Amino acid sequence: MKIGICSDHAGLDYKTRIISYLLSKGYDVCNFGTDSPESCDYPDFAHALAAAVESGEVDCGIALCGTGNGMAMTLNKHKGVRAGLAWGTAIAGLCKRHNNANVLVMPARFISYQMCTRCIRAWLTTPFEGGRHQRRVEKI
Ligand code: RB5
Numbered sequence: 001m002k003i004g005i006c007s008d009h010a011g012l013d014y015k016t017r018i019i020s021y022l023l024s025k026g027y028d029v030c031n032f033g034t035d036s037p038e039s040c041d042y043p044d045f046a047h048a049l050a051a052a053v054e055s056g057e058v059d060c061g062i063a064l065c066g067t068g069n070g071m072a073m074t075l076n077k078h079k080g081v082r083a084g085l086a087w088g089t090a091i092a093g094l095c096k097r098h099n100n101a102n103v104l105v106m107p108a109r110f111i112s113y114q115m116c117t118r119c120i121r122a123w124l125t126t127p128f129e130g131g132r133h134q135r136r137v138e139k140i
Contacts, residue, residue: 004058006032006045006071011064011108014116018062021117030058046074053102054080061103062120068107075103082140084123087111092119093126100128100137 003022007015012034022029032048034040042065052058061083063071068085075083083103084095087110095101104123106116128134 001060002028002030002058004030004032004049004052004061005063006034006049006061007064007108008034008040008042008045008066008070009037010066011071011106012037014064014106014108014113017113018064018116018120021120042070043074046071047078049103050075050078050081054078063103063105064108064116065105066107066109068105068110072105075105082137086119086123088115089118089122093122096123096126097129098133098136100133 005015005019019029019031030052032052033045046063049061049063053061063075065071072083072085075081081103082099082101083105084099084101085105086092086095087107092104104120106119
């Protein structure tokens, strides 16, 4: 599985560590930046990740900014993207189980790195339930 990842400056430290974590677990990772601690604009990186998800260049994505909201708002402008914001394992699993989120967004300034990896594990290992949730996802 190939996972795309992006952040702004607020999420850069976690993104760097998450890339190592994912590689150590055997995932392919495609990094869409930022790679600088300088202040930057999250849409520049969110749009790049979203385009890769939409085109199938990556199977799914992970995005981080300070609150997660800027990334989620930008990603969800893309028709082929369902970005879910998560700060705990239950909501991370549910954004896949109920919403079939193909991008997981996390608020780097509000959760620990350990919680990020736990959210990622929950999101990656939880299946989409389908059924009534499929109907609802189609209505998005
Ligand atoms: C950057 O200061 C911050 O605004 C950004 O990381 C994010 O929280 C925006 O939604």
